[in-house]
Amino acid sequence: MDLTTVLQLVLLPAGAVAVAGFARWRGWSVPLLLVSAGLVVGLIAAQVPGAPEYELDPELVLFGFLPPLLYSASLDSSYLRLRDVRRPVALLSIGLVLFSAAVIGLLTHLLVPGLPLAAAFALGAIVAPPDAVAAIAVARRLGLPRKIITILVGESLFNDATALTAFRVAAGAAGGAGLVVGGVGFTLVTAAGQLLYAAGVGLAIGLVLAFAFGKLMNVVRDPLITNAISLLIPFGSYLAAEAAHASGVLSVVVVGVYLGHRMNRTTYGTRVVSYAVWKVVDFLLETVVFLLIGLQLPLILRGLAGQDPVRVAGYALAVFAAAIVARVIWVFAGTHLPRMLSAKIRAREERPPASHIMVIGWAGMRGVVSLAAAFTLPADFPGRDLILFLTFVVVIGTLLVQGLSFPWLIKKLRVTSEAEVFRDNLSEAAAQQAAAGAALARLEELTREGVLETHADVVDRLRTHAERRAMGAWERLGGGTGPEGEETPSALYKRLRRAMLEAERSVLVRMRDERRIDDEVLRRVTRELDYEEATLARE
Template identity: 35%
Template sequence: MIDNALHENILLVLGLLFAMLLLVMLGQKLRISYPIFLVLAGLALSFVPGLPLIVIDPDLIFLIFLPPLLYQAAWETSWQDFWRWKRPITLLAFGLVFFTSTIVAYVSRAMIPGFTLPLGFLLGGIISPPDAVAATSVLKGVKVPRRVTSILEGESLINDASSLIVFRFALAAVVSGTFVLHDAATTFVLVSTLGLAIGLVVAYGFYLIHRYLPTTPSINTLLTFIAPYVMYLLAEEFHYSGVLAVVSGGLLLSHKSHRVFDADTRLQANSVWASVGFALNGLVFILIGLELPIAVQGLGDYSLKEAITYGLIISVIIILIRLVWMFPAAFVPRWLFRSIRTHETSPGWKGPVIIGWAGMRGVVSLASALSVPLLLSNGQEFPQRNLILFITFVVILVTLVFQGLTLPAIIRLTGIADQEERMPTDAQEAGIRLRLRRVALAHMDLHYSPDMQKNELIKALQQRMLAEAQRTGNLLEALDYDETKRQALQRYHQVLLDVLRVQREELFVLRHEDVFEEEMLRHQEAQLDLDEAKISHMPH
């Protein structure tokens, strides 16, 4: 017999998943970004009479949800773009987080009765990091410069780490009653550096497994799910940054994936990760909305009106802080360093405005607020815990819903277009395809010239690349399988797979040249994967 509590929990999870899918489809119909729609729907569901209160264990989010979501984001991030815009990404992910936490700390101490400075830093660390999924989801389907999306994606990868470090130091200060800036700064560097190192070491270990052990596509896919948990848990076990471990490890494995994954693995892993990532994100956003009753019930000495007022004021402050930060961060380095003016185009005013308005809070902020302990080490109640949780909920709601719904309109009002110095999408695709065909033809001329004279199938392959003729798969289906033609077919498979390998290596070279966008290179890699999969599954 299944335990009743377990039975109810399984039904609840399945019910939430099904409700999430229906709500996402409805949101698509209404053209509302799904994180926004799910939070609003969860908020509405929380008022349904008889619906049980859903209490989220913060460890559930930090341990189950956070590692795979960060790993997926790191895997899909272009290392070239990340490194190209490392300066603005660092200023946002570290500088803005610390600046926001400091301003929130002093404002909340001055505004809220009984709020201390360590509590203010605790709140600031909780609400300082924008949510990665919310921003990218809202920006989908809206034309913005690649610079904007690259900076937002890069910021979201590492701002969770900096905010969680601020949160930990502030929490320790509240619990112990002491805070030493020098010790905190030293610990911050140690926690960050060793977190990065652990992630890289673990990632390299998984790289060796993928490359040298006899894996299958299913094994490889499962290993990609195990990897982020190993990185996160190992770093956290030694009290280092698990977030930075997952990010650094994910970037490394993504960068080396072309050397260890075959076409079947990439196709399978991409499909599985897309579904799992979508489910995890959807569940978290709907759970955010369902947490409202818990946040309201725990206000204690504060009235609902007072708590809402504090939450709205702090929401406005963090929105203004981000907007104010953007312009000095964008232009002061250009004024100070000639090399930046030489190598980077001016961001103008439109890009900073859009990046500044895309600071929507979400999953990590809620998990951090919920992880504040109920009691201090001496057994007393943790001061202001319930108010911190409620303010966090208001900030998430205001930034996610208000900024998320208005961001597309602001993008349209600014009239921003794709101002990158790169060629248009269709030209990029044509350029990549031309480059791949040229390297394939050169490789065939150098290594398979005799085969092209004797083997009609290989000759047909050359003609297809020269004239973009009918796909060779159709020719293969018309073959009669006598021994001579079977040997010719096997040789054809060998040549074509070798040509595809050379083209994939050329894609790796193109990534380092930083001429084409990562999205277009991934698209061409997927095409090569499909061609290889078709050949690999044909009878030999």
């Protein structure tokens, strides 16, 4: 095995995880630090003779990384909330992508001598879709309102489908990508037809697979088997649609949203394992992806050898500015114009604050999908080296400029979700009380069968547990303290029980070390203690 292979399989993921771990420890933005680390490592490695280089493999990103990341985000999304914001999501994931592609494409065609219009539009489609991973991570950490996060999530789920389809149309018209049937003229009718076909067939395949996988999940109840199937679902959904020359992205998203909406119908074991599995998958793939972005700089710069650096820098700044300005213009126009033209929209939807509009307009960080699409262009594609560089500048520029300023903007505009969090806690407490009431009523029914006389202690424990869960949600509204600042009974119970669990673990480990119990016994008993502590953390 050569050094490059070792770098790809071991050192690269290990380095990405190390950098991400340091960023999490320091409370910094993980995507921004990973990109910066990749830039530094790439530039240093370029100066070392014989140092291995890593060129981004577009198939690895588009077929290996993109489907599971999209599927995980879809599982974690809310179908009901996405349905509520379907109009702004459609305006961003379809309208904004096409608008950005047109603006950037026309600008690049006018700026760069000899660059064909189709190739310029291919660049526009490449850099049009934002990757909301970095924006959403910051948004959740700083407590943005749920509606903004839902819009950003919905945009990131669907915009890749529009952008990649538009890119294939433009690249095929330019005669290079080999991603669409050759010989198709670049006309609006042709482009619209291919976009509709890709979206319609991708949606249909996604719906069919979603229904089939949903039925399968109802039959298979083993958590390990179910989650093993879940790991394969995004790849199967993506490849099925791509085989029909449709949108694999849309197929994956439809399946993920459908199964996520039905997750409550699976077993509790399936849900517990699924949450842990996809958290790890997300973390590993996202860390590697952002590190890969920074590592591409030396390879891209080498392709520009012989070109005027000042002129190329001017192109890059112009395209970078166009990508930012086009989004801001579209977001403000897409928010206000429909309200001005439609009385139904004015009656149905509240006018969003200008601060919310600005936050969404500034959340336009691009990601690895743009770079992967650019790398699929063949060597003889018109202006390929320049397109790669311009794509890299837009990706890095938006990640660093918008990514670094995004937290500042949120705090400056005072966009928070404090009232929303309080309402959530209040509704959670009411729901917990209602659920506990139903549990107690069911317990009373069961005790009429004669259980109480023989096992009164068991019934008392169950009744106490249900009552404690009901009170715990209300106590959380006070932060775990009473009106005089004293510790509430629920908080005291949790603190004491955690201490007891820790003592139990210490004894078990000591017995294992003394060879009085086997490791298998230790793992089995510890797992039970962990489940109980996890329950304490949630109650």
